[in-house]
Amino acid sequence: MPEDRHNAQDSLHQPDKTDSTSRDNMRSGNSHEHGMRGVGGPGMRGFGRRGPHGRFMWPGERPKNLGNTLIRLSRYLKEDTVALILVILSILLNTACTLIGPLLIGQAIDQYIIPGDFQGLVRISFLLLGVYTLNSLAAFLQGFFMASISEKTVARMRRDLFSKYQVLPLKFFDSHTHGELMSRITNDIDTVSITLHASLTQFISGVITITGTIILMLSKSIILTLITLSVIPLMVLLTRLITNHTGRLFIEQQKTLGELNGKIEETISGQRVVKLFCREQRVIAEFEESNQRLKKTALKAQVLSRIMGPTMNMLNNLGFALIAGIGGLLAVRNVGGTITVGTISIFLNYSRQFTRPINELANQYNMVLSAAAGAERVFQVLDQEPEPADAPDAVDLREIGVKGHVEFENVSFAYDDEHLVLKNFSLEVKPGQTVALVGETGAGKTTIINLLMRFYDVKEGSIRIDGIDIRKIKRESLRSSLGIVLQDTYLFNASVRENIRYGRLDATDEEVEQAAKIAHAHDFIMRLPQGYDTILTDDGGNLSHGQRQLLAIARAVLADPAILILDEATSSVDTRTEIYIQKAMLNLMKGRTSFVIAHRLSTIKDADLIVVIDKGRLVEKGTHQELLERKGVYYNLYRSQFVRTPQAEDKNIEAALLN
Ligand SMILES: Nc1ncnc2c1ncn2[C@@H]1O[C@H](COP(=O)(O)OP(=O)(O)OP(=O)(O)O)[C@@H](O)[C@H]1O
Numbered sequence: 001m002p003e004d005r006h007n008a009q010d011s012l013h014q015p016d017k018t019d020s021t022s023r024d025n026m027r028s029g030n031s032h033e034h035g036m037r038g039v040g041g042p043g044m045r046g047f048g049r050r051g052p053h054g055r056f057m058w059p060g061e062r063p064k065n066l067g068n069t070l071i072r073l074s075r076y077l078k079e080d081t082v083a084l085i086l087v088i089l090s091i092l093l094n095t096a097c098t099l100i101g102p103l104l105i106g107q108a109i110d111q112y113i114i115p116g117d118f119q120g121l122v123r124i125s126f127l128l129l130g131v132y133t134l135n136s137l138a139a140f141l142q143g144f145f146m147a148s149i150s151e152k153t154v155a156r157m158r159r160d161l162f163s164k165y166q167v168l169p170l171k172f173f174d175s176h177t178h179g180e181l182m183s184r185i186t187n188d189i190d191t192v193s194i195t196l197h198a199s200l201t202q203f204i205s206g207v208i209t210i211t212g213t214i215i216l217m218l219s220k221s222i223i224l225t226l227i228t229l230s231v232i233p234l235m236v237l238l239t240r241l242i243t244n245h246t247g248r249l250f251i252e253q254q255k256t257l258g259e260l261n262g263k264i265e266e267t268i269s270g271q272r273v274v275k276l277f278c279r280e281q282r283v284i285a286e287f288e289e290s291n292q293r294l295k296k297t298a299l300k301a302q303v304l305s306r307i308m309g310p311t312m313n314m315l316n317n318l319g320f321a322l323i324a325g326i327g328g329l330l331a332v333r334n335v336g337g338t339i340t341v342g343t344i345s346i347f348l349n350y351s352r353q354f355t356r357p358i359n360e361l362a363n364q365y366n367m368v369l370s371a372a373a374g375a376e377r378v379f380q381v382l383d384q385e386p387e388p389a390d391a392p393d394a395v396d397l398r399e400i401g402v403k404g405h406v407e408f409e410n411v412s413f414a415y416d417d418e419h420l421v422l423k424n425f426s427l428e429v430k431p432g433q434t435v436a437l438v439g440e441t442g443a444g445k446t447t448i449i450n451l452l453m454r455f456y457d458v459k460e461g462s463i464r465i466d467g468i469d470i471r472k473i474k475r476e477s478l479r480s481s482l483g484i485v486l487q488d489t490y491l492f493n494a495s496v497r498e499n500i501r502y503g504r505l506d507a508t509d510e511e512v513e514q515a516a517k518i519a520h521a522h523d524f525i526m527r528l529p530q531g532y533d534t535i536l537t538d539d540g541g542n543l544s545h546g547q548r549q550l551l552a553i554a555r556a557v558l559a560d561p562a563i564l565i566l567d568e569a570t571s572s573v574d575t576r577t578e579i580y581i582q583k584a585m586l587n588l589m590k591g592r593t594s595f596v597i598a599h600r601l602s603t604i605k606d607a608d609l610i611v612v613i614d615k616g617r618l619v620e621k622g623t624h625q626e627l628l629e630r631k632g633v634y635y636n637l638y639r640s641q642f643v644r645t646p647q648a649e650d651k652n653i654e655a656a657l658l659n
Pocket residue numbers: 048049050051174415416421439440441442443444445446447448
């Protein structure tokens with residue numbers, strides 16, 4: 001990776017800052033980091049956080065392997081071979097008409113206008129009309145077929161990319177921002193589409209026109225051909241000079257635009273935090289700095305690229321003047337024998353036709369490069385390793401039925417192959433038991449769940465469900481046997497009923513309502529304007545935090561998973577809702593093996609087993625009572641998190657010990 005890109009990426013993504021912002025968003029209720037899985041929805045980014053970003057190319061960067069990318073892109077086009085042949089045929093027809101037109105005009109001048117043959121002139125005029133009509137028809141067909149090819153091609157690319165996102169491991173999503181991955185499926189594919197549409201036909205027709213024109217010009221007059229071609233080297237030289245500069249400026253512009261977009265995305269998604277810390281003026285100042293930089297680069301790029309047109313026009317006119325002047329002189333002096341007024345007219349027309357595709361090809365050089373870079377970025381994702389396939393002898397948990405006996409045996413794990421975040425972790429949970437996972441922030445609680453869900457595979461040791469190593473269980477059956485209720489649920493832009501039904505798509509309306517009743521959500525749903533048919537907008541923005549949680553629980557009730565994972569909310573809700581949530585959770589946990597990332601003292605106290613994790617190690621386990629008596633890590637954690645004053649502390653501990 002070139003140095004400058006690296007730096008620029010760092011400055012855009014600012015991993016530390018983004019990480020803390022996304023963390024803050026989670027806490028402050030921005031839902032997209034914490035989706036819901038199994039019983040949840042596609043908002044899932046995993047139980048996890050972003051790692052370092054930006055292993056990919058920059059938008060606007062030149063493709064690293066242009067040849068390869070174009071070959072791969074052409075493979076996408078291959079599926080439309082028939083349409084492609086029709087495009088080439090219509091381009092051939094179009095070009096032939098374009099080339100014949102000037103010939104006919106030249107013939108009309110020499111054979112009919114100068115000798116005054118009116119009938120011949122009428123005949124040739126009709127022929128010319130026919131040729132130009134055919135020309136337009138061919139142009140239309142060419143556009144029509146090309147539009148169909150480019151739309152079908154990008155639809156295939158979009159489908160492949162979207163499908164790829166579904167099978168990539170979470171590890172991949174940890175290291176790329178949402179914006180980055182979105183931009184691959186939107187901006188990059190759009191660029192490919194636009195370029196395919198506009199440039200491919202122009203490229204093919206350009207090459208054919210240039211070749212055809214040269215052949216026809218040579219057949220008419222070698223001297224005039226050489227005069228016409230004489231301006232070409234100058235044109236190519238100037239074009240290269242200008243595009244080299246504009247190319248660099250456009251890349252700079254794209255980079256600055258990327259930076260600006262990153263800032264906008266970050267600020268909008270972190271709006272609460274910005275307001276909370278009164279950082280509005282600072283954010284505006286930072287934005288304005290990038291904004292001004294973008295303005296300057298964009299202005300330079302635009303001004304320079306606009307020089308191209310007039311310069312080419314000037315050279316074109318120079319060629320025109322040379323052909324008219326020298327051609328006229330040769331015709332009058334009768335040098336070369338065959339140069340007539342008609343021939344000069346043919347060359348004047350051809351010189352225009354000839355330079356047009358050269359200008360177009362030069363103009364599109366950068367466009368083709370940026371489309372190729374876009375395609376390369378898409379291919380980079382397509383080349384990523386998907387989640388490994390299920391083992392051939394993997395079992396389907398749904399077929400054998402899950403009892404819920406979960407064992408972790410000497411599990412060690414690192415996200416980055418280096419820093420172990422879970423060390424030699426062993427735990428046995430009997431069917432129906434409730435386990436409270438407690439520990440300082442960053443201790444590794446979420447990681448345990450990530451491994452149980454097989455979002456990541458253990459480095460060492462094994463995890464077994466009912467005695468079967470989870471690597472020998474079909475991934476889909478494993479995940480559908482586990483239900484997760486996260487702190488913040490992803491809600492779709494659909495009715496309350498449909499949102500609950502997401503837990504089990506074939507549930508009847510009665511089952512949905514029954515689940516809502518068990519989850520203590522029925523009453524508040526009935527108070528909504530259209531009850532179960534109320535449409536939730538903006539990720540359930542019209543509901544309170546507690547109500548969203550009750551819906552998440554209702555989904556889980558409907559999904560009826562054998563093993564439950566609950567991430568208790570840290571944010572407080574009103575006491576009434578809090579009681580409902582607790583009751584709903586208790587209903588949900590009844591008879592199921594449950595893992596709770598616990599934040600409420602009541603949950604912890606009621607758990608069958610409390611597991612205390614510290615820096616990736618299981619340091620203590622037992623019941624509330626046992627652990628308090630031990631006066632170890634749990635005792636201290638309890639004192640620091642749940643007891644506020646020394647008096648209350650003594651009272652609480654005393655009460656706990658007496659209980
Ligand atoms: N996707 C990831 N990539 C790299 N490191 C990660 C990732 N997710 C977590 N970590 C690291 O692993 C360690 C354990 O994190 P984990 O999320 O399991 O802690 P936790 O106990 O759930 O914390 P919290 O209570 O704050 O959610 C932390 O040091 C964290 O920085």
